[in-house]
Each structure stands twice: as C-alpha cells, then as structure tokens.
Amino acid sequence: EADIYQTPRYLVIGTGKKITLECSQTMGHDKMYWYQQDPGMELHLIHYSYGVNSTEKGDLSSESTVSRIRTEHFPLTLESARPSHTSQYLCASSKPHYNEQFFGPGTRLTVL
Amino acid sequence: EDQVTQSPEALRLQEGESSSLNCSYTVSGLRGLFWYRQDPGKGPEFLFTLYSAGEEKEKERLKATLTKKESFLHITAPKPEDSATYLCAVLLGFGNEKLTFGTGTRLTIIP
Incomplete structure (x- = not known):
C-alpha cells in the first residue's frame, strides 16, 4: 500500500508570496518526483530526485526549487508565486530497481 | 520525437457495456508501459x-495488453465506479527514469 502525503491539499494565495508544498512518504523509497498537471492535460515532470542530496530538473521548465535532505521528505518551493503557477502539483515516489511510481493526492494551487 | 497518444479522449458506456481504451506510442527503447487510474x-x-509485446495483466474488470506499437486497456462489464480518467505512461531507454504520460481517456459509466 502506497503511503505518500501532500500538504496542503488546497492553497489560494496572492501574487508574490513564497510558498512551500510538502511531500512525505513512509515507504523508504529512494526516488521521488514532482509533476505539474493542468485540467485535461498530461502530467509534466518538473523535478526529481534519486536520493538524499540528489535533485534534477525535469522536462518542463519551472521556477520552483526542491530539496532532498531526508529520504522521506521532498518539498517544493516557489519563491514568488504568480498566476501562471496556478495548477495541480503531484508528488510521487518509487522504490529502487522498480519503475512503478506511486502518487500522493496532489496540491491544488491557485495564485490570485 | 517521443509521443504517447491515447484514444478516445472521452468514452461514455452503459453499465455492463464492454469496450477498450487505446494507448499508442512512438518511442525508441521502450522499457515499460504503465496504466494509471485518476479520479x-x-x-x-x-x-x-x-514490459514486453504479448504481455497481459488483469485486475478485476480490467485487462491490459501490449504490442510493439500500442497498448489496450479492456474493460469488461464495467460498473459506475469504474468511471475515471485512465492514463498511460511510457518509460524510455536505460538511464532515463522519467515517465512520459498521455493525456488520458475520460471514461463515464452510466447506470
């Protein structure tokens, strides 16, 4: 059973605010991912990590940053939110040598 | 360019009416194809x-199959609770851990 958590589930903030989206998993998975998904559109990979102190940019250019200080924790930060950042953000993880990714419930972000 | 295309975009079925969803891909070095359900x-x-052409997997009313160019998700005698968007994703060549997703098929089962 996949145990991956994201907080907050919904966030409405004003332009220019700094925000951090939290993602935690209790499965001990090494690999973690952040995706962005707009309604009716495909998931786009924005960041991923192969383990502690490893972070890479994904295929979709993003103004966000990530960190991986602990195996279970992979937060995403936007230094200055803009309306173009409005989207659903999905966190996922997978275990070593396996490719199945397990997703969290997502954070729906709205920037006014 | 690597692409994943799902069809149809949307499908409405009566409860009990079986059908199939398609995921076609134009990629080189396919390592795996994944199906997801999203509510x-x-x-x-x-x-x-x-992982390989000819492979089949089943779970309750769902069966997934794979050929060299496409995958099908067969839904047998669906129920309203099967209504969801079904996504497929492909994993490419060695050293690349990134999934490429299609846009999904939105399935609605009418009671």
Whole structure:
C-alpha cells in the first residue's frame, strides 16, 4: 500500500508570496518526483530526485526549487508565486530497481 | 520525437457495456508501459506495468495488453465506479527514469 502525503491539499494565495508544498512518504523509497498537471492535460515532470542530496530538473521548465535532505521528505518551493503557477502539483515516489511510481493526492494551487 | 497518444479522449458506456481504451506510442527503447487510474481531484493510482509485446495483466474488470506499437486497456462489464480518467505512461531507454504520460481517456459509466 502506497503511503505518500501532500500538504496542503488546497492553497489560494496572492501574487508574490513564497510558498512551500510538502511531500512525505513512509515507504523508504529512494526516488521521488514532482509533476505539474493542468485540467485535461498530461502530467509534466518538473523535478526529481534519486536520493538524499540528489535533485534534477525535469522536462518542463519551472521556477520552483526542491530539496532532498531526508529520504522521506521532498518539498517544493516557489519563491514568488504568480498566476501562471496556478495548477495541480503531484508528488510521487518509487522504490529502487522498480519503475512503478506511486502518487500522493496532489496540491491544488491557485495564485490570485 | 517521443509521443504517447491515447484514444478516445472521452468514452461514455452503459453499465455492463464492454469496450477498450487505446494507448499508442512512438518511442525508441521502450522499457515499460504503465496504466494509471485518476479520479477527479486526486493523484493517479497505479494499475499495471507491461514490459514486453504479448504481455497481459488483469485486475478485476480490467485487462491490459501490449504490442510493439500500442497498448489496450479492456474493460469488461464495467460498473459506475469504474468511471475515471485512465492514463498511460511510457518509460524510455536505460538511464532515463522519467515517465512520459498521455493525456488520458475520460471514461463515464452510466447506470
């Protein structure tokens, strides 16, 4: 059973605010991912990590940053939110040598 | 350019009416193809992984199959609770851990 958590589930903030989206998993998975998904559109990979102190940019250019200080924790930060950042953000993880990714419930972000 | 295309975009079926969803891909070095189910406002839920042409996987009313160019998700005698968006994703060549997703098929089962 996949145990991956994201907080907050919904966030409405004003332009220019700094925000951090939290993602935690209790499965001990090494690999973690952040995706962005707009309604009716495909998931786009924005960041991923192969383990502690490893972070890479994904295929979709993003103004966000990530960190991986602990195996279970992979937060995403936007230094200055803009309306173009409005989207659903999905966190996922997978275990070593396996490719199945397990997703969290997502954070729906709205920037006014 | 690597592409994943799902069809149809949307499908409405009567309860009990079987059908198939398609995922076609134009990629080189396919390492795996994945099916997910996504309910509105939630993250995708993993269903199946297929690794080689001819492989089949089943789970309740769902069966996934894979050929060299496409995959099908067959739904037999669906129920309203099967209504969701079904996503497929491909994993490319060695050293690349990134999934490429299609846009999904939105399935509605009418009671």
